[in-house]
Amino acid sequence: MAQGASLPVASVPVVPVRELVPWAVFAGVILLALLYLVGLDQGATSVFSGSMLHEFVHDGRHLLGFPCH
């Protein structure tokens, strides 16, 4: 048990690169787009016009440390 953390764990399957790459690209792009929307949009740059989104996530944006306004 004590040495379990440092020994190779045979039963842990390694994800093949061929399987990982499409997921990493598509999910990665979607997730980063979400991050952009909640963290930055309608601040210095805008994909959506107006400031509804900015105002709605205002507190989260400030408290998470993103530049808000």
Place this chain on the structure above:
Amino acid sequence: MVRTLLVRGMIAGVVAAVLAFAFAWLFGEPALDGGIAYEGALAAAAGETGGEELVSRGVQSTVGLLVALLIYGIVVGGVLALVYAGVQGRLLRLAPRATAGVLALIGYVVVVLVPFLKYPSNPPASSADDTIGLRSGTFVFMLLLSVVAAVVAVAVGRRLVERFGTWNGVLAGAAVYVVLVGVVAALLPVVSETPADFPAVVLYNFRVATLGIHAVLWTAVGLLFGLFVTRGLRSSERPSAGAGVG
């Protein structure tokens, strides 16, 4: 396989975001209100009346905050799962929950703590509105370069581990990261625009709250994702020597 990991990561992110919301509501909102009170005092002194609110403070501080944290948590959980899928068994040969914990800790340092040290969070009314472009650009740049520095440090550290052993190699890799982000932080422009009479306690509490919210969120994501991965292995794969796993 990747799909399962991704879903588990995002579920961990949702739960972590709810915990972070509780922390943010208790410790972050009072400080944020302090900034808004300062803003209101300035406006009153200038004889301005408050403009029409698009979203009320009541919504911003509850539903808005929760939704923002949920999305952030889902992103963190999802990306953590993808990185986990990439490094587990390759770069890191630890038990699943140990890998998840190590990745969450590194993520907190690289994505939150280091960018924060250069460009800390600011409560409302503590920064100049017309510098939002500069502040957004430099913040994103600091964040991206911190991630790049971490990737370089891992690549270098990996070779050093092979040559000088785990302890020395990991320490040297960490040193590479510290030097790289140190240089980046020294070169990026300084943003110093907090009004002279902005309440120091509000600023301090607000920034500590930011670190606290992220600490809650990233800790919960790492531990929960590790738990879900370990559980999943036990129920679906059921290795014969299950006691050693996790």
